[in-house]
Amino acid sequence: MSHVVALPVLIPLLAGSISLIFWRSHSAQRWIGVIANAALLVASLWLLRETWVHGHLVMHMGNWPAPFGIVLVSDLLAAIMIVLTGITGLATALFSLSSIPREQERFGYYPLLHLLLAGVAGAFLTGDIFNLYVWFEVMLVASFALLILGGERAQMEGAIKYVTLNLLSSALFLTAIGLLYGVAGTLNMADLAVKLAEVPPEQSGLLTVIAMLFMIAFGIKAAAFPLFFWLPASYHTPQVAVSALFAGLLTKVGVYSLFRFFTLIFDQDVAFTHEILLWMAVLTMLSGVLGAAAQYEFRRILSFHSISQIGYMILGLALFTPLALVGGIIYIVHHSIVKASLFQISGLVYRLRGTYELKGLGGLFRSHPWLSILFLIAALSLAGMPPLSGFMAKFIIVRAGLEAGAWVAVFFALLVGLLTLYSMLKIWNEVFWKAGPETQHEVPTRGQSPRLTYYYLPIALFAVMTILLGVAIQPIYEIAERSASQLLDTRGYIEAVLGVQP
């Protein structure tokens, strides 16, 4: 039993609770935020290392044997996701230091942030489908509270759509859990994998029906086509630090769940289920990027791109070859970093110029060359230009697609890459290259240049990461490759959890 598996859940839960104790002290909460997230990052890296060495780490909660108790399991996919949680968590904590208004800090911003991260970590690590539902609920309520924090009218409007559609997803998820329990009599993922594999093929149609319910439930969470409506309605409304965290991490939980369920549990009818996923992926890519091309507000463009990029990740799963899964995993890593960074840049631009509308912006290349370079790195990476992380991720997916003969999917993957470049350059042209509008006012930075450091610090770190992920991708590739083989060969996972050879 490895206790390190529980740390990524425990640290934010504890930090959230301590922050609640220090309800009245902003500065204590702020530094708890940074310290706890730094600790989370360290713990996540440790977890990744341990998982790399040992293959799978399992912790039986309350010492009840699987499949009766709940297990926390870390395989490489989960460990990678946890590291992303640590990275985006720390970046958000740093970015929040100077970007979150005082009154929101007073109303529980930091506790909400910690508990949201706890929910995310729990969802990545749990090996039990009902427990996954519980972590989804933690995430949903925490994210809803973060969405409405501030009480702007637009926030309320977005949050209503967000919570309604996500509750619909929860309801479907719960229904599916109930049906699956009725059929298989267990909730443990490894146990489900063993038992569903024993269902005679002529009766596995029922499993596929249940799989569809899970697919839709997670598809809503992941913001896939045509289920994504809540995302563009809400992601541009809260504080940018929150948007960055949501876009970088939260939608990935849905993608992760799809990866987990449609490799470990539902692999009975791959020709059928993954064909549906393939079309879902293609339409998601296309629909998202078209949505972005129609927008002229910084954060809205980014929100729609989040959808489009989710399509690439699902495509990696849908193609279901080792290389494609590697591509999907690397895409998840790449996108978390780049999208969080782009949202944070939009926040910094807002801080400097006081608007998110492209029309009212301009001239930043002249006045802020460093910020321009940071944006260009992230934007080109998102558009899949070499030698940045986005290129590597896209290249692997495209190569896997071509090797699998999925011509249509590859065509759209490439086309969407071009359209992504189109809207990234739209931002570049309007915000950075174009001369600033005559009436533009420089928002006073109140002589607090040290506070701008907390804006630049996470953005710069993200830029370094996307460059490294592009030019020095070999170690990440090796981890992703072994992770993909773990996903395709589920015996290791099952044996680690149940302690028996399947």
Add this chain to the structure above:
Amino acid sequence: MLLAVLSGFILAFLAPWLTPRLGRAVGWLFGLLPAALFVWFASFIPVVASGETLLFSYPWVPGLDINLTFLLDGLSLLFALLISGIGTFIVIYAGYYLHGEAYQGRFYLLILAFMASMLGLVLSSNLVALFVFWELTSITSYLLIGYHHEEGKARASALQGLFVTVAGGLALLAGLVLLAVAGGSYELSELLTSGDVVREHALYLPLLLLILLGTFTKSAQFPFHFWLPNAMAAPTPVSAYLHSATMVKAGVYLMARLNPTLGGTETWLLLLGLIGATTMLIGSYMALRSTGVKQVLAYSTVMALGTLTMLIGVGTEKAITAAVAFLLAHSLYKGALFMIAGIIDHETGIKDFRELGGLRSAMPLTALFAGIAALSLAGIAPLFGFVAKELMFEAVLEAPAIGTVITLFAVASAMMVVAIAAVIGLRPWFGPRLPTKKTPHEAPPSLLAGPAVLATLGLLFGLLPMLPGQHLLSAAALAVAGEPIEVYLSLWHGFNLPLLLSATSLAVGLLLYWQWSRVQPALARLAAWDHLGPERGYEKVMASIVSISDSHTRLVQNGYLRYYILTIISTLLLLLAWTILTRYPVLPSPDLSGIAPHTFTILAITALAALYAVTTRSRLGAVAALGALGFGVALIYVLFSAADVGITQVLVETITVIMLVLVLFRLPGFLDFTLSGSRLRDGFIAVLFGGTITLILLMTTEVQFFPPISEYFIENSGPLGHGRNIVNVILVDFRAIDTLGEIFVLALAAIGVYAMLKLRAEDRKS
């Protein structure tokens, strides 16, 4: 070798910091790097000329077959020398040309990064590494075209250039992956010997078309040629370097490089031959039509790129020899002419040939080198351009197919090129002196160094064609052909058909120049037909991106929560129905006989309550009906002996109803905006959805593949969990972490509600 490629990047990143510190000497100092590279590459000439191919390999991402493998043979060496050689003069030139500009540091960053990328491109043996450098040249080119980024036209041109080349680049990426699939390797060094396998492969045609899309867009072949003249928005050193001597030749390079693997088929010959010839003709026609100095030069570059493509397509020994000779000749004279165009602009402030004249006396040296370079462009003996042109005529005359067409195109194009060369070489310098914005002076050495050396080399190589021919060009031709070929360059080929064609084109060309002031406006009037041209196609595509995405987004993200829910439910229904119909052979026939009559009564009550809740117009009535429904559910729990769950349900229902009543009491009455049609639709979907879920429920209750784990809980909650209430033991012991999560959910909800009530934006503002 790695250092040779990467040193450019290293200096590039230091450039913004170094530039202001080096002052006026910056150009000369930065020029040392490309000069050193040139010398270093030149030291390989003897080895490569002996037919050897050098491979340098550095692992990058071995798992993905991505490695920094560099291949040095005649072709890549020729390109590397051109890139570093011309690069040296460009860097020196820019030191003076852009002196004092705020962005000079950023300019050097980009141009040095470009040089390094271009070197990487031509030296890479690995397909993916090649593609990485390929795209890097596109990006640096984009940023350089948009150098004057506050002008809308520069931004639009930059975007156009990038969009066209990247679109082609993506096709190229797919093509290269397919090439690797077909040829079984990502290394050019291996693919070059497996041409037969690739040409026989089923994927040959698709991969060829995809790769050619990439090379045609990059090398501005018809119908993608339109971006190149617009790219002249860049500063002149950029136009000279990227958009004439090097980057635009990347496509030509790749076609030449892949000739042993892909070439020799009929498709190859037809596509490259015809498109190249068309591009050549259109380029020279457009050049003759234009008056802007850089426009004329840009279109003549299009002509040259077309010629090269055509020659590679023809693919005979003569054609390949002609191609490498033409490549060298063009780089020399076009680099020189562009730098001279920059000098003219810099010294006089004039960018149009019609306003130039009589500058010979003011800037004699510039005029001299312009004249030499123009002679080479026109293909007049004894310049190297003449050698190349003679070879070109020989090659097209001997072409294995479509020879007549491309010969006609070549002669027509050559006539116009002579006229263009005369416009460039004579018009600004001779005749009456026209007024200029600035008083012209002879250019300083840093500006003149490039044109002087390049033009002189053109003359020298023309007089002694064996000088480049013996070593470099023969090795390059060998690399393009993939097999040993006879390369013989000479100035004088005797009286033959090519010479006759040259003489004819010279005569007609001079005639055209004589009448240029009439011919040019006449041709310019044809611009009215340009709306049928490919550039308008580009504009239409860009406009349709906006309009399609607008209407798509209005349709999909329409803002109405009800449609979102409707879409999601309908999607789910569709998927479920499809799955059930295709994957589930027998629909269940539930056995109702075992169900007690009072169960039916409870079911009927809940169903009626649900029906009432959706049809009533009273809010309180709906809440009460929902309450009844909830109690019905509680009763069902009790019937199936889940008493504690039943009790919980009763408590929850009671509290919910009371709270809802309290809230709704303060709201105004119902207003009905819904049309009966949409109500019908919603009702239909709802019933269908309910029915489908019921059906699935029936399907699952029919089968129970495995005994549930709850048996373990029943057995062990006493002995191991020390509790007699199994549900309690499950909640606080077996699955305690679920409960922990739920506790936090409640805490979160409390914070959220507190913040929602206390922190309201409106209050804050007031």
